[in-house]
Amino acid sequence: MKSNTILTTFILLLSTVCMACSAFVLKKDQQIFMGKNFDWTFGNGYLIKNIRGVQKQAFITYTGIPTKWISKYGSITFNQNGKEMPYGGMNEKGLTIEMLWLEFTNYGDSSGKNYLNELEWIQYQLDNFESINEVLENLNKLQIRPIKGKIHYILADSTGNSVVIDFINNKPIVTNKMAHECQAITNYPATISQLNYNKQIGKLKGTNSSHLHRYNVLQRELEAIQFKNIPITVEAVFESLENVKISKGKFKTYWSIAYDIKQKLIYFKTESCDKVKQMDIKLFNFEQEITACLINTKEKGSLNTKFKSYDVPANTDLLKISLLGLGLNLLEPVELSQHQFYFNSNQDNSYVRNYTTLVLLFKTIDSSLAYINFAIIASEENFLNQIPIAGGANGYNIDSNEYTWLLYGVQKGPYCVAVVQDKNRNRKIDLNEMGVAIEKYAFSKNCRLGDGKYPKFMDCSVPCATEKTEFELILSY
Numbered sequence: 001m002k003s004n005t006i007l008t009t010f011i012l013l014l015s016t017v018c019m020a021c022s023a024f025v026l027k028k029d030q031q032i033f034m035g036k037n038f039d040w041t042f043g044n045g046y047l048i049k050n051i052r053g054v055q056k057q058a059f060i061t062y063t064g065i066p067t068k069w070i071s072k073y074g075s076i077t078f079n080q081n082g083k084e085m086p087y088g089g090m091n092e093k094g095l096t097i098e099m100l101w102l103e104f105t106n107y108g109d110s111s112g113k114n115y116l117n118e119l120e121w122i123q124y125q126l127d128n129f130e131s132i133n134e135v136l137e138n139l140n141k142l143q144i145r146p147i148k149g150k151i152h153y154i155l156a157d158s159t160g161n162s163v164v165i166d167f168i169n170n171k172p173i174v175t176n177k178m179a180h181e182c183q184a185i186t187n188y189p190a191t192i193s194q195l196n197y198n199k200q201i202g203k204l205k206g207t208n209s210s211h212l213h214r215y216n217v218l219q220r221e222l223e224a225i226q227f228k229n230i231p232i233t234v235e236a237v238f239e240s241l242e243n244v245k246i247s248k249g250k251f252k253t254y255w256s257i258a259y260d261i262k263q264k265l266i267y268f269k270t271e272s273c274d275k276v277k278q279m280d281i282k283l284f285n286f287e288q289e290i291t292a293c294l295i296n297t298k299e300k301g302s303l304n305t306k307f308k309s310y311d312v313p314a315n316t317d318l319l320k321i322s323l324l325g326l327g328l329n330l331l332e333p334v335e336l337s338q339h340q341f342y343f344n345s346n347q348d349n350s351y352v353r354n355y356t357t358l359v360l361l362f363k364t365i366d367s368s369l370a371y372i373n374f375a376i377i378a379s380e381e382n383f384l385n386q387i388p389i390a391g392g393a394n395g396y397n398i399d400s401n402e403y404t405w406l407l408y409g410v411q412k413g414p415y416c417v418a419v420v421q422d423k424n425r426n427r428k429i430d431l432n433e434m435g436v437a438i439e440k441y442a443f444s445k446n447c448r449l450g451d452g453k454y455p456k457f458m459d460c461s462v463p464c465a466t467e468k469t470e471f472e473l474i475l476s477y
Contacts, residue, residue, distance in 0.1 A: 002232060017252065018252055018363055022214045022244040024184040024211060025162040025177070032261040034156050035237045036088060036098045038078070039246050043254030043271050044321050045080040045087075046314075047279070049285050049307055050123065053196050056084070057343040060117035062145045062352050062467050064258050067114040071127035074286020076266060078255065078295065082319045082324070083310070085119035086126075090266055092160035093130030094299040095120050096259045101187050103394065105150035106406055108170030109468075113143040118151055124156070127404055132161040133174075139165070139281065140297045147351065148326050148409035154185050156262055164190040166434040169404075182226060184218035186244075187211035193221075214244040234258050234267050238276070255295065267296075268364055275300035297415040312467070327390050330354040338358065352467070358407045358435060359470040362398075362419060364440060369398040369475065373427055376420035380457040414461040417444040417471050440475035 020039035027030065052074050058066035076378040077089030088098035099122060107118075116124060121144055129135050132155055134369055144167065156162040160179030165172050168187045175190035177183040186193065193215040204220065221240050225232065235423030237258040247252045258267040264281035273296065282303050292310035293303050319333035331351040339345040358376065376392030377383045391407055420429045429441045435452030444462055447455035462469060 003459075005094065009048075018083070020187060020209075020211065020214075020246060022184075022186050022241070022313070023098050023100055024182065024218050024240065025154065026220060026225060026232055026237065026240075027160050027162075027179060028226055030160075030220060030262065031167070031232045032156060032158065032160050032190065033217040033232055033234075033237050034096050034098065034154070034162075034257075034259040034261060035154045036246060036255075036257045036259075037251050037253045038087065038257070039240050039251055040326055041250055042320065042321065043296060045078060045255075045299075046085055046292040046310065046318060047295055048077050048079050048086070048310060049284055049286070050075045050077060050083075050089075050127070051288065051290055053287075055126070055161040055343070055344075058120050059084075059147075059339050059351070059353045060345040060347055060349060061117060061147055061355075061416070062115065064111070064143075064145070065114045065127045065348075066141055066345075067116040068122075069128060072302070073130065074284065075123075075126040076125065076281060077126065078257065078268075080318070081119060081322045082313050082337055083290070084123050084313050084339070085117070086122050087119070088122065089126055090259055090261070090281055091126040091130070091159060092264070092266055092284075092286060093156070093259050094281075095123055095130055095132075096136075096157070096261055097153060097155045098257075100187065101155050102150055102152040102166060102186060103187070104189060104421060105152065105167050106147060106170055106404060109143070109145075110319055111437065113141070115143040115145040116145040116147045116358060118144050122153070131159060132163050136174065136176075137213060139174070144378065144410045146329060147331075147355075150386045150406070150408065152185070156259075156261055159265075165343065169430075181318060182222040184222060186218075188215070188336060208244055208246050211401055215418050217244050218304045228367040234260065234276075235250075236271070238267075258450050260416075270296050272296045273298050273300075277301065277303050312341050315340060321367075326409070328355070354410050354412055356464045356466065357468045358392075358410050358464065359468060360405045360407075360413065360417060361472045362403045362421075362442075362472065362475065364401050364421070364475045366474050368401055369421065371395065371397045371402075371422050371425060372419055372475070373422045374405075374417060374426075374473075376410075377416045377418070377457070383454070383457040389415070395425070395427075410464070412465050414457075414463050415444075415469075416457055416461040418442075418477060419471060419473050421475050430459060437477055440477055442473035442475045444471050444473065446474075 001325040021034040073091040075091035077086030090096040150168045227453040241256045266279045291307035316337040375388040441462040447460035
């Protein structure tokens, strides 16, 4: 009897839904640079000048209390998802933050804490703090409740302190580096990346499509630069970014950014215009109006005088592109844009009405989970054709008998989950000649194979209509 190929194509679709990116902090002789490659499916965006003295509130996405604050410092940020939700930037005190995708992210769910979303978190730090120490002192006072992204952060300040913050197993994991220690990060937790690098001997093998390979390349270059008896230059930062650039494919490098933190200068170039542009934070007036400049400007040299008034219509047009790219097509761009200027969202908004968080708890009772493949499916047709939802398929090696995985910003509706303990990693449930599973597996609602056939979608699907839906899947033969 032929094997039943439950997960044959599920994992193959994963690469179309997860973000890459590479970043590092380079420190030498009182010089401090942060470099970042932004790898994604499109490069539209604005540089935004965020001003002081603005009373703000987080966008309402869940029950609970959205965070409120008044911006203390001005900043320049790289924005693709509208004002207040930057991917990174620098404030007038030199605090610099960038984010990267991290599939293992679990922000936790601490009731009683005020919340904000994963990109508002960046703006909040830039608005309120001037040092890493201040960020860390306040790290546990707020809860991240994301709209969509599973990300981690790299930060540096003008003292030379830098840090990577991963959110793993319901809590922040901080990897701190002092003023003389460089730091790199791609798309694995900092500890895993470093452990892998420590095993590398001789020539590095791999391509830039590998998160760990890009980390290894960067870490080796950082160590080499530190031993050279020459000052760091912006050109050296861009050269390092070029060495981990993704040049082709749907996911590629759209922005390369170099922050000179001591001098409070920002340099960048884009996929559409390779001319280096720069901004001097010290020359901006952060008391007056919010202004912006297109990231894909054809200008070169200083952009300080190129910033123009930024308003709701321009912000809305940007959101129309980015929300579709994130799969948030039911989040109304005008509504979010209005909030980002007037901070007026309410509990009955388009995100609350249409999106949920899925929490998958995988268990096995007699051994470790080992290597599992899983997929989340949204309809009978997709179930029969083995098509998961965007971001809803993955495979992990897990050395415990329990593991929790989350997917944020999922459209509300019925979903089925399938998982297999995939010993030979062939992405399917293997059966013997009698049609009996010889690998542990599970379907949602405890459904089982019958004569080697799938259960029906309607029998194993769960109606996900609240802000969070939990699935418990116990793998067995």
